[in-house]
Amino acid sequence: MSAAQDMRLSGVAKRYGETTAVEDIDLDIPAGSYVVLLGPSGSGKTTLLSILGGFTVPSEGRVLLGDADVTDVPPAKRLTVTVFQDYALFPHLSVGDNVGFGLSVRRMPKQKTARRVNEALTLVGLPGMAGRRVHELSGGQKQRVALARAIALDPAVLLLDEPLGALDLHLRRQMQDELRSLQRTTAKSFVHVTHDQEEAMALADLIVIMKDGRIEDVGPPDRVYRSPRTRFAATFMGESTILDGRVVACNGGEARIETAQGPLTVVTDLPAGAGVAIAIRPEKLLLRAAKAGETGLGEATVRVVTFQGSFARVTLEGNDGLAALAKVAPEAAPRPGDRVALTAAAADLMLIADDSRRAETKGDAGR
C-alpha cells in the first residue's frame, strides 16, 4: 500500500449532542513512530483512534495523512488499518482467508495474495498456519492473526485498540516485545490505545495522556514520567505524592514555595502568588530526616504497609491530611502507626507547571 506517512490531527473535536467525546486535539504522529494513547476509560482515547481510523468523523477539525486531508475519507479508502480489541477475526473464514481478506476485496491475483499472506503470517511468527480455522486458535494466536491481517495490507499507519487487553499478564508482556519489534521491522507508524501505563512505557516513542476528552501531556515516556505536565499525568502515569503550595518569592529562576508540609525551593520562573503542585515519585520519597541538599517535608503517620516482593509499599498520612506514598526496601519498612519524617532530594521535586487545579481556579484561560 504505502510507506509510513506523518499523520496529524488539528483542532479536532467530536460531540454527540450535548456530550463532548474529545476536544481541542492537536496531535502529530511522525512517520514510523510508536504512539501510545494512554488514559482511563472514558478519556476519549478510543474515540481518537476511531477518528484516526475513519470510523468516526469529527465535528470539528481536520485529519491529515501525509499531505492529504482525510477527515471524511471512509475506513475502506484510508491508508490506516485497525486491529480491534476483540480481534474481529471472521469466524467463517480460515486464518489465511482472514489475512488475505483485504487483498482479496481489492481483487489481487490469488497467487500474489497467497504469497503476501504467508509473508505476513511469518512476520508475526505463525508461518504455515494459513489453513487453520479461527476457532482453533489460542488468544495469543488470534492476536497475531489480527496483526498479520492488518500488516498484509501494508498500511501507512496501524491502529491498535487495546490489542493486549484480552491476554493474560505473561502473554501480554511477551506480545509487547513482539509488537515493538514488529513496528521496528515494518517501520510503520503504530498508534496503540491502552489504559495500562506499564504497557505504554514499554512500547511508546511518544505517550499521549488523555483525560476527559483532552490531551493532558504528550512526550517521550522518560520525559512524561520524570516531569509530567499536569497533576493528572503525574498520578496516572505512575503514582505520585502531590503537595499543594504557593510561590512566595521568586528570584533568578528559583522560587520559594510554601506548602502545608513546610517551605521548599524549586527551579521555576513562576511569579509570587502562583498556586503550584509538587509531585514526588514513591521511590523518591524518603522516610527519614533530611540531610544537606534535601528537603524536609514534615512528619507523617504510617497507615498501611504492603510487601510486594522487591519493595514494600507504604501509604502515609502527613501534615494537613497529605496522602503520601513511598516505596522502600522491605527490610527498611516501618510499621503501621509509626511516626516518620518525610524527605526528598531537591532534584526529585517535580513541579507541575500546568496544574489542573490552578487552571480550574483561573478558568479555562490558563490552557
Add this chain to the structure above:
Amino acid sequence: MTGGKGFARLIAVVAALAAFYVFIYLPVAVLVLFSFHAGTVPVPPFEGPTLEWYAEVLGNGRVTDGIFNSILVGALSSLLAAGLGFLAAYGMARHSPPGSTVIQAAIMMPLTMSYLVIGLGLLILFSSLGFGKSLWLVGIGHVVINLPLCFAIIVSQLGGHQAALERAARDLGASEFQVIARVTVPLIWPALFAAFCLAFTFSWDEFVIAFLLTSFDVTLPVVIWSMLRTGLNPETNAAGTLVFLVSLAVAVAFELAISRRKGTSP
C-alpha cells in the same frame, strides 16, 4: 412429603399431560390413521391398511399440479420476502436512520392484519389495474404477509458481534456489497435460512389469498379445499397427511438451522 403422596402427584401430572397430548394429537392421529383406511368413508371401524388413497392422490393431476404450484409460489415468494426482509433489517440495524420506530412499525403492520383483508385488497387493486388472476399475484400477497416475519427474525440476529466484523471488513477495504456478501450473509446464514423456511411453511399453508387471487392454476390448499366439497373422503386424508409431512420436514430444517446457530455462535 411421603412417598405415597409423591407417587400420587406424579400420576396426576402424567395423567394431566397425557390428557393434553390426546387432545392435541387426536385429530392428527385420526387423519393419518384413516388415510390408510380401506373403506370409502374415513370413519370407524378402521379397515385396512391400504395405500390405495396415496396412489389415488399422487395420480390426481390437480393435486400434483397444486403441489408443484405451491412449491413454486412458496419458494419464490419466501426468497423475495427473506431478501427484502434482510435488506431492511440490515439498513435498520447498521445505519439506524431516524424514524426507525415508525419504519419498523410500517414494515411489521401486515403481520396483525387478517389475510382476508389483505387478499381482498389485492384482488381489488389488481382487478382495477386490469390484471387477471394468477399465481404471480398469490406470490406477491405471500411476500406481503411473510416480509414482516422475515424482517423480525433477521433483525433479531443482526447483533453487535457481526457489526464489529463488518466494521473490520470495511476497514480492510471491502465495499458495502462486499461486506454483505462476504461477511454479513455468511455469518447470519442460519437466520436467513430459518426465515426462508418459516415463510415457506406459511405460504405452503396459506388459503384465503391463494383462493381469491387464482382461478385455474391453483395452489395445494385451494385444491384440498375443493376436495372437501366431496365430504369425508380417505383421499383427502392421504393428501392432508402428505401436506403434514412436507410442513414437518421444513419445520425440522428450520429447527436445525436455529439450533445450529445456537451451537456455533460464540
Add this chain to the structure above:
Amino acid sequence: MMTPASAETRARRADLRRGYGFVAPALVWTAAFFALPIAITAVWSLFTRSGRTRDTSLSLANYERFFATPGFLSALVNSLEVAAIVTVVSVLLAYPLAWLIAFRVPARWQRLALILAILPFWTSYIVRSYAWLLVLAPNGVVNQALMATGLVAEPVSIAYSRTATVIGFVHFFTMLAALTIYASLVQINPRLLQAAGDLGASAVQTFWRVTLPLSASGVAVGAFLTFLITIGDYITPQILGGNTDVVLPQLILFQITRRGDIPFAAAMSLVLMVVISVVYILAARRLRMRT
C-alpha cells in the same frame, strides 16, 4: 460553530442515504401491496353494486346496510363472541399445559415435551379443520366411542356448529398460547419462588402472587395473537361451523364469491380491519405498559 456541510454532516448524510436505500425496497413493497390495496378497498367500500356494474358515486350505503341488517350485524357479534370464547378457553387450557411442562417435567425432557406439544401445529390449517370434522362427525371417532361406552344412545351433533368451530380453534391456539406462556414461565428465576416459600407463602399463594404475575406477559401475547388470528379467520368456521352462526369473514367471502358484491365485501372487510386495529392498539398499549 458547525458549517452547514461539515465533514461530519456529509458522513451522516451518506449513512442516512444508505440506511434508507436498504429499507426502501421493503417499504415500497409494503406500501404498494399492503397500504395501497387497503386504501383502494376503503374507496371501493363507498361504491355500490348496481346489477352487474358498479355505481362509483361515493356513499355510505354499504355501511348503513351492514349496520341496519340484523343478519349482517349478528355475524360481527358472532365473530367477537367466538374470538373471545376461543381466547379465554385457549389460555385456560394452555396455562396448565405450559406450567406442567415448565415446572413438573424434568429439565432434560422439557424441550421434547414442548416440541411434542406443538408438532401438530405444522399440519396444514385446512387439513387440521378437516381432521376435526373426522373426529366430530355424527359417525366419527368421538360419537362412536361415546355410543360404544353407552354414554349416549344417539350420535351427538357437534360438527357444523359453533362448538365445533370453537374446538377447532382452541386446538390450534392452545398450542400457540402454550408456547408464549412457557417462554415467560421459564424466565422466572426459581429463587423468587423459593423466596416466596421461605417467606411463608403456601404453594397456592406463591402461584397467585408470584408465578402468575410474572408470566402475565406470556399470557397477554398468547391471548392477543389468538384473538387477532381467530377474528380474521375464514377456514375454521367455514369447515367446522358450516352455515350456522356465520362469522364476518364467511360473510365477506360469500359476498365476493357468490354475490359478486365487491363494494359490500370491501365495506365489511373495513369493519373487520377496524376491529382488528382497535384490538391491536389497545393490546399493544397494555403490553407496552407492562414491560
